[in-house]
Structure formats: structure tokens, C-alpha cells
Amino acid sequence: MVQYIYKRHDKIGEGAYGEVYKGQHLSNNETVALKRIKKHVPGAEIREISLLQGMQHENIVRLLEVQKTETDLYLIFKYLDIDFNEYIKLHSDFEKDPRDIKRFLHQILRGIAYCHSRSVLHRDLKPKNLLVDRSTTTLKLADFGLAREFSINVRTYTPKVGTLLYRAPEILLGSTDYSTPVDVWSVGCIFAEMVNRKPLFRGNCQTDQLHMIFSMLGTPNEDTWPGVTSLPDFILWSHNLTSKDLATVVPNLEPSGVDLLSKMLCMDPNKRITAESALEHEYFTKDGFVP
Known part of the structure; x- marks a missing residue:
């Protein structure tokens, strides 16, 4: 007992x-x-x-x-005594050293790539669900309460998962046929948050969250995201929002990092980069980066 x-x-x-x-x-x-x-x-x-x-x-x-x-x-x-959200707050100059951001992002991607290789979706990635071993600065994925195994034969899942600020657009639009890209979207949001020291999309409800995403990345359509208009909660906006230059959103991020972020925040989940491919991106492979 x-x-x-x-x-x-x-x-x-x-x-x-x-x-x-x-x-x-x-x-x-x-x-x-x-x-x-x-x-x-x-x-x-x-x-x-x-x-x-x-x-x-x-x-x-x-x-x-x-x-x-x-x-x-x-x-x-x-026992790990601090989550990643608190870790960033305690290190006031965290975003000034790109090596730290690169190192932690690499660890998040390694953990989620391992999950996906074992057919597991986490579905609730956010800084508070990442723990840090301060003695080794090792980051660990935690809280698998919403995680589940996925299968090519079973592709209908609840759309009511994940914390709003890190929730992928396909889930926000009511898709029940989603997969590993939802976790990659969340990691992309965490990546941007590490650089900017604040959440990338701070909606106060599902509709507001979608509007913030569309305001930054552009309103999707059948050309940019085939099938999007058939999703249950797709909203035909009264005006077509155009995308911003992502480099202006994360001004302190080097060009290869902006390119990786754009691939992680690709609206069409079928075109979104995988965690495994992200680990091989130039952002990590150039300049002698050592994980």
C-alpha cells in the first residue's frame, strides 16, 4: 500500500x-x-x-x-523539481543563448519522435508538461493522461484534447481524423515561445485562437489545405486574412530556425514536417551543434 x-x-x-x-x-x-x-x-x-x-x-x-x-x-x-515553464521564467536571459533553445528543442523532438515511432500521440504538449532535471539540464516529456496509441485502422479521435494555446488547427476545426502532426504543431508553438518568452497564439476561446492563427499564417482554403472547408467547425471568414512574414514574428531567431518553425506550423497537417525529419533540419545540423 x-x-x-x-x-x-x-x-x-x-x-x-x-x-x-x-x-x-x-x-x-x-x-x-x-x-x-x-x-x-x-x-x-x-x-x-x-x-x-x-x-x-x-x-x-x-x-x-x-x-x-x-x-x-x-x-x-x-522526482523532477521544475517544469519547463518555470525553468524559462527563472532564467531571465534564456532566449539570448540560441544554443540553449536549440538544445531543449532537440530534446523535445527526440522525445516526441520516440513516441510517434511507438504509435503514441501525446496530445497535450505544453511547457508545463515538460520537466527539467536541473542537475543535467535534461528535459523530459510528462503527463501522458491524454496520450493514446494510434493506428492506421482507427483514425477517429476526440477533438477535445490539448491546451488551447498549443492546439493544432485541425483539432480546433473539429477534425476527428488527426495524427502525429498535432504534436509537431504543439512543439512549434513551444519553440516560438522559447524565442519570444511568451505564447505565440493567446486566444481566449476556440474561435479567437483560430482567428489569431489565421491572422499570422493566413486563412486556409482548398488550394493551401485541401479538405479544410469540409472540417466540422470551419468558418468562412468575412475577409481573407493574409499571412505575415514569420521572421518578423520571431525576430531573434536565425533564418534556419525560422524555416524549421514555418515547417512545424504548416497549417495543412499532411505537409507539416515530422518530428524525425525536424531533427535532421539544418537548424540542428549546421555550425557544429552538439545535442
């Missing part, structure tokens, strides 16, 4: 389907993170456990064990 093996301390966060507490192993004093799964979410705990138990990667949080009590289910993780 978890109450006899671990001592639960203060609440340190909340995930898609559970609360996270700092804890301590009573035998060896190891500090851990205890994620208590909410009982009213049937099946969520089984999906998250099964996904995490099958993944072993440096850039994905490691599930140490699972403990049950009479009333609760706990997922036990290695």
Missing part, C-alpha cells in the same frame, strides 16, 4: 487526470513524484500506465512503479 511505502507531502501540480504530490520512499528516503489518479475517469489510468510502461527513453519521464490503495491509484515517478 502506498501509504506504507511512501510518505506523501505537498501537492506540486495537477495533470490531465490526476493530482501530483511530492513524496518520499520510507526505506531509502528517495524523493519521488506521486500522481494520484482521479477515480471518476474510467480507463484513463490503465491507458497512461500501459503507455508509460512500454516507453524507455532519456527524454520521457520514467514510471518507477504503480501502487494501489483501497481508495486511490498512484503512479510513482522520479
